[in-house]
Amino acid sequence: MPYYNWVYFVQLAIVAGVMVILFLLVFSHTMAIIFARSHFYKKVAFEPAAVEAGLPGVSIIKPLVGIDKNVYSNLETYFRLDYPRYELLFCLESADDAVTMVVDTLMQKYPKVDTRVFTSPVRHNVNPKINNMMQGYSAAKYDLVMVSDSGVKMRPEALMDMVWCMSQKDIGIVHQMPFIEQRPGFRNLAHSTHFGCTHAKFYISAHCLGINCCTGMSCLLRKPVIDKKPGGLAYFGRYLAEDFFVAQHFIENGYKMTLSHYPALQDGSGEVRGLRRRLIRWLQLRVAMVPQLVVLEMLAECLVSGAMGAWAFAFLLPSLVNPIVYFLTHCLIWLLADYTLLCSCLDPAEPLMFSRLAFMFTWLFWIGTQPITVVRSLFHSEIVWRDKRFRLQWGGNTVELPGLPVNLSAAKQAV
Template sequence: MATIAKDRPMMSGGSLVLIAAASVAVFTTLASWLFLVLMTRQSRRRHLPDHTPPVSIYKPLKGLDEGLEENLRSFFQLDYPTYQLLFCVADPEDPAIEVVRRLLAEYPDHDAELIIGCSVFGLNPKVESLAMMDRVRRHDVILISDSNVRVRPEYLRETACYLAEPGVGLVTNLFTGVGERSFGAALENLQLNGFVAGNVAWGNGMGMTCVVGKSMLIPAHVLAAIGGFAGVRNLLAEDQAIGMRVRRAGYTIRLSHHVIENVNRSRSLRWFLNRHSRWFKIRRQMAGPLFVIEPLGNLSTVALAWAFSDVSGIAWGGLLALISLGIVRDAAQSKLLRGHTPSLKTLALSPIKDLFLMPIWFDALINPRVIWRGNRLIVGRYTRLRLARVPRHVHVRVRNIRRLRARG
């Protein structure tokens, strides 16, 4: 017996590390899945009254998002007693203006208004738009909503009810990616419905601040107490920063059980990578140590590292098990959030999506630059922004002045 024990190969330290990493990946996947199930239960609001304070809805717009007209029309069709719709477009030539004007003509009885042009307010163009709309707000509760969001009629009612709880200063929503037709859109929706949705639910369930600006309901007095929009005008992650300031001010944050839709139909691979490059750099600055260990939640990467570390059957079996778990998670959470599972062709992209994201994660560790709405920016601590280079229009202005001086 002793001889047999001596001949048995000892497991190396590297193998133990990989098995531990795989265990963490499985645990975090199952835990986030469980929290998502708990956070989407309809029973979560049964103890809350039908609380419907008048709301001013802020919709900052830029360009023609996919399905923009239907996205905005869904806000004209809300089942809610009193609400004001405000749309803001910075560029007078923006094609979104015509879309809004058509809807204003279609729904003339709604309290809705289009604002064109923004005063210079900071480096975050979304916050500039929000500050412009805040000047014509009529109600004491504000809903900030992105243009790529589509909602059901009961959305506002099932979100505002959480404000009835004492001490609640902000309510946000889970969201699901829908409508994929292209390769990039399929990757985006898998990531939103899988990793992102699960971790947003887990973070909120554990009492951490995890706020996404697609849907933020906040009383005006709470926003004023944390410094208003001026305090976040130069931050890339104004949504998370608002959430952190709300919590520091002594208020609580609630995650509504109502799931909203994020429409992604024909996105390109480049768009997908650029978007998540920004999100990785946001999490690097805001999450700190949690961002460093984030690859442990990337099932495909852990699976490949485990498989190629050993030629044993258990290693390759682990590869199949972890990849299968990722596909099952994305399928089950998509079904939970949007009512149907993606096609098998789409689900087969789940491990490919994970592998595409790893180089983007490494880039976020060493590269603070982002391209956002045509601007090259550097992301600093707490996502504070500064221009990476002098804007083109400044170069043009200086060149014209030099020409005039040369002629004179």
């Protein structure tokens, strides 16, 4: 083929782009593994003088809606935190909520823990989580506020670690990487495979590169900074992805974010289809806020990048590279890298709850079905969350739609 043929030069340009993508994927995988091994579960401690002077108090806001799996054991971990001064602010949708019994039982079991319960949320904007949390946020008595979802379990030393991270220079937010509490079984492994592989790779890479990746699942915030906005936390209720815009507000005010040494431990016993609905909802939010990022996510999938790489190398070296062999080798290396990353996110003091063979089959399941998740998110602009329906607008603004979801039980499982 002559060099002046424009088609050939277009193909070369595409090959160059594919090579850049493959390099970035290798770089992000390597960076995530190194960071996870060196950062997670690292022991830190305050200087004795700082402890004697008194550590800052923390107001922990727990928005609760209904009974989740293992809710008692999850909530109990917050009554047993190894930290001298904190309060628990449980925010319920109503006094008739079934989770009230769980909270009352724990309050009786741990009477020395400063705990308050709120059962009268006021609608401030479209985000139901913000509306619920505002009860506790308005009553918080400390400048450090922690937002923690109902399904998150916390290690005793995690709050001390997060406050220590907050004490470092210019830090305004300390967030925990979403992960899974390890239990035996396929459901737990399916959740762990997503949060410990694909999600961990992007989350850690974004953190290391200074990209806003904060999630509101479990994070420690400086309340005075939030209160710079009119209405404080209520201002961010106009967005469903309030965590992204809260973090952006901190960045605009000159603060940095950092990652706790302990991941946020979600319960991984829920149905896989429930997790799939969560992933679709998160993708829909990203499409509305940063659509270019979704395109990069699609190109960064194992199967897509493997197919692109097979074509690119076969184009450059047709006599040396077999596209099928390259594609299979690409997937094998990706599998090994994901397994290494998942193990790096686990506590080395705890035994593995799964075999390598079980991980391989679960990984194949996720890799094979991920493109379907992406496609479904692109063709649905309506979001179902809890018992409400929303439509996203460009930029992240949200409009609540009238009427209930068709499948209300499915909506609740997708929280």
